Amino acid sequence: MKFPVLAITLDLDDTLWPFAPIGARIDQVLYDWMREHSPATAAMYPVAAMRELRERSFHDNPQLHHDLSALRRLTLREALENSGADLALLEPAYEAFYAARNQVEFYPDALDALARIAAKVPVAALSNGNADLQRIGLAHHFSFQL
Known part of the structure; x- marks a missing residue:
């Protein structure tokens, strides 16, 4: 069967850049x-303990699996509450995470390939993650992000 390609959808992590180095950096930046x-x-939740808390939040909240930002905020809220910290730190902590999360290192051929594809058909980014096309500098290649 032959048909024309009318659009392309991409997940971003591990398609345009490897996620593992980002994940390791995020944990350290947040710590x-x-x-x-x-x-x-920080004393109550060093990197490994924060990772365990995040995994537990993910497991306990399947209704949020489509929204990793909400899950990250939930994890941060719990860590702050459990340690007696001021909850006003929640959004600044999230912003520190978010800034680090959007520092990506592209696969060598990813940007050229994306530009060639986007010149031919609309490209949509589909993700449950936190990648921000504006911050990363890729929004101009995408027609849609969900």
């Missing part, structure tokens, strides 16, 4: 941020 802004939270 360092907590050490500076909420030492009690």
